[in-house]
Amino acid sequence: MIQKSSLIKPFDTSGITNTNVFHVYKKLGKIANTGDFLKVSAREVNPECVLKKKSKHISILIKTVYKNKRLDSSYVKFNQNGLVILKKRLTPKGTNVKGPASKNIRRKKFISSFPRNI
Numbered sequence: 797m798i799q800k801s802s803l804i805k806p807f808d809t810s811g812i813t814n815t816n817v818f819h820v821y822k823k824l825g826k827i828a829n830t831g832d833f834l835k836v837s838a839r840e841v842n843p844e845c846v847l848k849k850k851s852k853h854i855s856i857l858i859k860t861v862y863k864n865k866r867l868d869s870s871y872v873k874f875n876q877n878g879l880v881i882l883k884k885r886l887t888p889k890g891t892n893v894k895g896p897a898s899k900n901i902r903r904k905k906f907i908s909s910f911p912r913n914i
Contacts, residue, residue, distance in 0.1 A: 797829060798817060798828040798829075798860065798877060799817070800820065801816065802877070803815070803817075804817060805876060805877070807879070808888055808890030808892070808894065809891050810845070810888075811890075812853075813840040813842060814839045814840035816836060816839050817835070817836050819834065821833040830859070830898045833856055834854070836853055836854075837850055838850060847889075853881050854881075855880060855881050856882060857878075858878050858901055859877055859896075872898060878895070
């Protein structure tokens with residue numbers, strides 16, 4: 797569960813190492829779960845990265861520490877919260893995604909860009 801002013805590490809190769817959430821795109825409520833879109837600002841950036849510090853980006857949440865229930869009544873939880881920085885609405889900025897991602901983002905129509913799904 798992610799809310800405003802949460803610090804989250806992106807799990808892609810965009811060059812951003814730490815982000816701060818300042819808006820959650822959700823109709824009801826202020827807490828984001830897996831598969832929700834977030835507006836983030838870059839807080840730490842690699843020196844060789846083209847992206848600037850304090851730049852604003854749209855991202856999608858792919859991992860949460862809070863457990864998510866599946867239809868077969870099992871639970872999935874990760875050790876860290878993670879997101880992917882997006883160029884447009886559905887294309888990731890980095891070339892690939894590090895580590896596994898949740899299958900709950902299947903409804904966002906770009907599950908094929910992730911190497912492993914849990």
